[in-house]
Amino acid sequence: MLKAILFDLDGTLLDRDASLIKLLEDQYERYATIFHEIPKNEYIKRFVELDAKGYVSKDQVYSQLIDEFELNGTDPEELHQDYLDQFKYHCIGFEQLHITLKALTDRGLKLGIISNGRCQFQMDNIKGLEIESFFDTILISACENLRKPDPEIFNKALSQLEVTAEEAIFVGDHPLNDIKAAHNVGMKTVWKKDMHWGPAEASAVIEDLAELLELADRL
Structure with missing residues (x-):
């Protein structure tokens, strides 16, 4: 029984797929001074690829994004912490x-x-x-x-x-x-x-x- x-x-x-995209759209806007030269859809697409359905650590994802997009001086830990703090609002x-x-x-x-x-x-x-x-x-x-x-x-x-x-x-x-x-x-x-x-x-x-x-x- x-x-x-x-x-x-x-x-x-x-x-999670929909929630992640919603979070990334919001993060992109809030960190516009960092991301303004990167097309939003390109940033989100690459994040999703690197994230591998959540099986890759976000500190690695942000570090890789910063390297690939040449976001010199950007702190990956700040973006990672923002992810941890904000995801719950986009579930x-x-x-x-x-x-x-x-x-x-x-x-x-x-x-x-x-x-x-x-x-x-x-x-x-x-x-x-x-x-x-x-x-x-x-x-x-x-x-x-x-x-x-x-x-x-x-x-x-x-x-x-x-x-x-x-x-x-x-x-x-x-x-x-x-x-x-x-x-x-x-x-x-x-x-x-x-x-x-x-x-x-x-x-x-x-x-x-x-x-x-x-x-x-x-x-």
Whole structure:
């Protein structure tokens, strides 16, 4: 019997691609004295390429951008800190996010998040999406000193929710860190389709979060 659903954050609940572009557009305008000779679309396009879906450290990204665009005298740490401080104000959730989470909790299901990333940064983004109240447990890798795909972070979440792996589903976009890792601890898995990473071998595949409502009845 299904008792809990656990989620990844970036690319699953948070539309990170859209949120990143929104943040970069704002940052470009606020730092116009630095970026004024670079076309906005060129700056954003190159940042997104270097960022590699969040898998490259932002201090490296900003340092590379400064070198490539010859922004002499620009402090990469200042831009990086601005990124960390401002991202939470630009968080965009996927469609049906709040409706889906409310419907799942109304069914009596326990919900959790397991996310890789910085403690405060990821918690700020969860609050930015206004979804913190839906979740019974939230585990962030830097807070736990555990990182997906380590099975221990999945097992810790299951323990906190007081459910077995067989009673839970994990929803994520990354084939290895989310889907394979959750499967390895005995959970059913739902791949939030993202062909940048995929395909993934999961119990089910969704493109829209609302599809979980029907899946929850049969998984």
